[in-house]
Amino acid sequence: MRVGVLTGGRDCPGLNAVVRAVVRKGVQEYGYEFVGFRDGWLGALERETVPLDIPAVRGTLPRGGTILGSSRTDPLAHENGVGRIKDTLAELEVEALVTIGGRDTLGTAARLADEHGVPCVGVPKTIDNDLPGTDYTVGFDTAVGVATQAIDRLHTTAESHKRVLVVEVMGGESGWIAVHSGLAGGANVILIPEQPFDVEQVCGWVTSRFRASYSPIVVVADGAVPKEGRVVLRGGATGQVRLSGVGEWLAAEIEHRTGKEARTTVLGHTQRGGSPSPFDRWLATRFGLHAVDCVRDRAFGTMVALRGTDIVRVPLREAVAGLKQVDPARYAEVGVFFG
Structure with a gap:
């Protein structure tokens, strides 16, 4: 199987750790081939790719940013965007797509999976930690x-x-x-x-x-x-x-x-910017390992998420529905230190 990987939206520390884990386990345990799309959804639209194999991800665990590049491109806002995405995947013989992003990137993945049959698996990243489907997102820590x-x-x-x-x-x-x-x-x-x-x-x-x-x-x-x-x-x-x-x-x-x-x-x-914290490296790595398991199980339209200390699968639609904000009770806890 050939699997595509992209990182979309704003950058954050830990993206490369996700990509590394996806590729390492996918190649070593499942014999998959990987292709990286440059600059998020833009690369999938324009067929801009980079080869992804174990040598390509070696040494990237502590590296900030993303070796794939990123952008805030919304393919659904482009003329025949869905068709272009499907054509790209078909031409490159990509049978699954691991999308690493926040609300916008994963929201697009959810629509592509649910409404158009594009085989997407999501990985949550955003320093804002505002995705309701997971306790923590890559980059927040x-x-x-x-x-x-x-x-x-x-x-x-x-x-x-x-x-x-x-x-x-x-x-x-x-x-x-x-x-x-x-x-x-x-x-x-x-x-x-x-x-x-x-x-x-x-x-x-x-x-x-x-x-x-x-x-x-x-x-x-x-x-x-x-x-x-x-x-x-x-x-x-x-x-x-x-x-x-x-x-x-x-x-x-x-x-x-x-x-x-x-x-x-x-x-x-x-x-x-900069190198991801130990927790973000741990979280990103676990997310990547479980994301490639979703690909193996053909669990498309799902996102890997942290619940307690467990990595679980949640529907992409649910994972990006709404906004996870600070609970008033949580905010009230810290009020004792004000003034």
């Missing part, structure tokens, strides 16, 4: 580690200058990175998209920390908004909206309202 290390470092400079430091992390619609890194890093305020925040309350918490001779750290997801409803957005070059700016806006508000000097650190794409 590394992003939390990067953000936590930054918060740890910022505590000392905040204390040295008696400043407020606002740390903006990624999280356009869900605040998992903010909650996990903020709690792990000892932040004094954590703001997430799920809970619109009161600027006056934030300033009250900041003032309270200064009374205790402590310089506060505020962690804010880039999709968080104040109760007043003001959202700070910046348009991307491709016409897509990129969330950014709430950290700078909030720092200016804090400084204006409290009289305390405030500075912003925007972590941005550093959360996506």
